[in-house]
Amino acid sequence: MSIQPLATACLLLGTLVAAGCTPSDAPTDPDSPTPDAAVSDTPASDTPAPDSAAAAAAIAPKLASLEEVQKHIQSLGRPAVVDYWSLACQPCMDEFPGLVRLHEQHGERVACMAVDVDFDGRKSKPPESYQEAVTAFLTEQQATFPSYICTTPSEDVYASLEIDSIPTVFVFAADGTVAKKFVDAGDTAGFSYADDVMPFVEQMLAETP
DSSP: OOOOOOOSSOBOOBTTBOOBBOGGGSOSOTTSOOOOOOOOSSOGGGSOOOSSHHHHHHHSOEEEOHHHHHHHHHHSOSOEEEEEEOTTOHHHHHHHHHHHHHHHHHTTTSEEEEEEOOOOSOTTSOGGGGHHHHHHHHHHHTOOSOEEEEOSOHHHHHHHHTOSSBSEEEEEOTTSOEEEEEESSGGGTTOOIIIIIHHHHHHHHHTOO
């Protein structure tokens, strides 16, 4: 049985709610090509390049299964913010700079991570096929924290994380437990880093010895 592709379109949830991307938004043909999302209106030649090979290595995403990502989170021993996003989800990319700002302001105390979930299980579109576009977007955002392209099919990721929509941001306490889950659906629909994630993280840090 073929796996439904990850959403390539975002449904408007209401005039006061930001649109999220869900598996049900996927095209009906599982072998239809996934459109490559534009990562910037700026020509590629104008995209700022990393200052060094070390910076480029820091930005380049790694391939990892959801299980591997979760094991890494559990091994950190400090609070973490993990953003699940997709090139096919405009709200995800719109909010992504908030994760970069959080890393810049609190990166010494909070581990920031980004997990791209574009891979939908198709053999014709393997995880590594997203490497170039994801790297270009991360470079544009100057996202120097750890980033991953998830090798677990997106539908399985949604089911395992018990989420209905992306962007989704998990905030973990230092012991690896989930302190808060922000999903672009339900009572956290339309969340933002500025109004929701950042204040929650700062409050958590203030309460941490």
